[in-house]
Amino acid sequence: MAIDLTLKESATREQRLGSITGYDGKLSDLTKQGCAGCLLNKGRRFQTVSSCSHTHTINQLSGLTGALVVDHGPIGCSGGQIFFTLNRNRLNPPPGVPPLEHSKIISTNLDESDTIFGAVEKLRQTVLAAYERHHPKEIFIVSSCVSAIIGDDIFSVAQELNEELDIPVIAAAGEGLRSKIWATGFDSYSHAVSKARFSPPTGERNPIINYSGFGPVGRQYVEPFFTRLGLQLNLLVGGSTQEDFHRATTAIASWGQCSSQSNYILSVLEQEYGVRYLQSHLPYGGIGFERFMRDLGKLIGKEDIVEEIIAEEKEKYKDQIDAIKARLKGKRAFIALGSGFAYEYSRLLWELGVEVQHAIGYHFDPVLDQNNLESEIAAATDVKELKLDFDTSINDGQEMETYLLVKEYNPDFLVSRGHEASAWSMLQGIPSLDTEIGFVIMGYRGLVEFGTTIVEVLDSKNFVEKLGARYVSPFTEAYEGLSPFSFYDEEAAI
């Protein structure tokens, strides 16, 4: 389904892509059903807290240099952003770059009377006050559950203020209850930022490759590859400027950190500006790197340089990878990650000779937005090309379900990131690691980085074993005795 930027808001992942948050079975079956368009979701009659798309809409927009976000909601809806802005500001700015600043997010602070009388005027005043205080280069207005339910039309307010102020004022649909999939927030961001920052390129296409992701961490490890191929690396990440986005439309190709974060915006670039979106093979680990680089080499007609780079990288890290493989022989791992990385890390572990017992993805997109139908999602290419297969399930951070699964499989270690799967696993005495994403795990270097972390984690289990020995379950015996998918309910809507 083509993306339509003339619409006010992006349709949800459920609507556009048939994405799901409930499944258990084999990866081969999941991708086969997904490709065939017959994948059905499973609801749950019992759930625990998760995350929402609002969080990610605001996080992504407010990370952009020059942007200010007005959150049209009660005071709490943007409170969690402190985490993201803190993380971004841990990175030291390169020399000559102005000092770091916190994300600029201003809440309209909706109160009880606003829920009765509406708060369109309050929104207007907040945007004006925000403009006065910070003089941003653009303002994004984001809706919340409350402003959406009371019917405040943020799109009209944005349009009016867009004309009044001398900067773009763009609205983004951010109400968390629109979608069960928090990655829908990345789409809302992409939709709004595409409207605000993309414009048709003038002149010729430039030798640029775009990368979309959370941040620039690890850029220095990968940039030299692209320089050798005569390409400039252009980042669409936290900290990127309006100019970075303008430049992106003139690029040759793009790839993204993961389909969850990057799919929509890079599909826009492909659809509207002809910038090829490389997504079937993500460049993580050695195998991913080789396939990705060959795709790129073919696209720009530089297969020979690509083969040189691959041979060099392979040779450079061969001994270290062999040593890691020897240390990890016979180990079994459990994965709980966002949908993109769950099936990237399963391949990385396979490449290191580790058995993947089970991988949980926090949601699953059977297809992506791009119109190129020959281009399959990365998980499907692994099943086809590498015959990768293992048990997998989909849950939106439902740690109660993950907890029972981890107990059932009793892995040697768990690979996760955020959402507490690793904390629960550690508490129970199972070593676990929260992983890196993006540039850091790209290529053979990335494989060594990841493998070294696992070896270190498994080197001494003193802490985790002593912690695990003291574990007292906060659940009843009735719960501990349940099978992991007991909460599935065909009747449940979500």
Added chain:
Amino acid sequence: MSVKAEITSCVEQPRIACAIGGIYTALAIDRVLPILHAGPGCQGQAGATLAGANGGQNADTYLESVIPSTNFSESDVVFGAAERLSHVVEESLKYYDADMFIVSDGCVSQIVGDDIEEVVRTFEGREKPVLHASLPGFKGNNLFGHSEILKAIVEQYLTKSDHVNEKQVNVWGIVPFYDTFWVATLEKLEALLTELGFEPNIIYGHGKGLKAVDKIPSAGFNLLISPWVDLDIVKLLEEKFDTPYFHYPNIPIGPTQTADFVRKLVKYANLDEVGAERIIKREEDRYYYYLNHSIKFIFTCRVTPREFYINSSASQALALTKYLINDLGMTPRKIFISEGVPEELQEEVRSYFNDVQHERPEDLEVIFTNDGGLCDTYVKSEDTTFRKTAVFGTTWDELTAKNLKLPFVPVSAPAGDLMVGVKTYFAWEGAINLAADLYNDAANKGLGTVS
């Protein structure tokens, strides 16, 4: 300067969570489980400000990710989800080894009219108590939520005791999680109260739980140790159980306040004043021993911070203002209280700031706001070239302080995603920690060195 925030109610850089943050008060009581009738992301928003980015905290008995929630969705807006909530409560009773369940709703379920009280009524008479507390974010902040949770416990669970233990004192006013240092502060306060001859009863933290909650009605008195938070609770307890309360307006930091606190408290309770003086003398000697021990580090070849901004909770702002003026000899610039103190209480809270050893206490500029970004805007616009100014605030303020090379100490939520450990600024020992944090940051910023 052009700060328009005064004429609007908008909020930047929030130092508070919304009402749903009240669940952290429930989570601070061992084996009490909140059940949410709210959106899937609501807890996470509150959790960042109150826990994760506030000293690297998380809930103990029930790590947040397993808090049951209906995860309100679009179809629930149309059809309501009271029935789903009822099911989630039922399953929670079956699967969680908890002593108490508190059902709380958020904005959306409240707007569409789901009645959690009615749902909870159907669970009356179960083996474990099931309470309800409404926490929609549009009704107030996490301090409102905190109050709603405590009121639910007092009104729906506690009953009058047939005996009173004159020595037992319940402790109120320290908001768990929100007060970054609550765990260690309560531990130290408990030890001090015990040494003074009390039997302190604290409901939050390790090993307390419902057995502490159950004892609330039998206390000799309630100790309220904050400018305004929990004033409603001690009044409610007085009304319900005839328990009187003693109000000290802040957590004491440093020798001057702590001695004052101890003397007033012991006098109120008719306890051993001579013994108390012995403790004060012993601890003051120890405090000054430690400061003497680093007097060269603090003053030799250094210029120490002399003025301060505060941007924090009322409780920390008051305690710090007193300590920094009375014991460290510093001068206040502006004091921002960014926790939405109710208007009717602001004058009283303001008056507590007069109790300082300062020539013109009425000149102290105390600014009540919800807008955490207001202080940031002021600090950035101030010329600090010839002034040795320090900032006490949250991690929101940290970056500005870093960019301006101003000494900074995180004292209030969100204090940052660093592990708080056993740190507290409470009393004599805590003040040594605070002085060290202040002078260390001044040294690290390269400020202090006289070239």
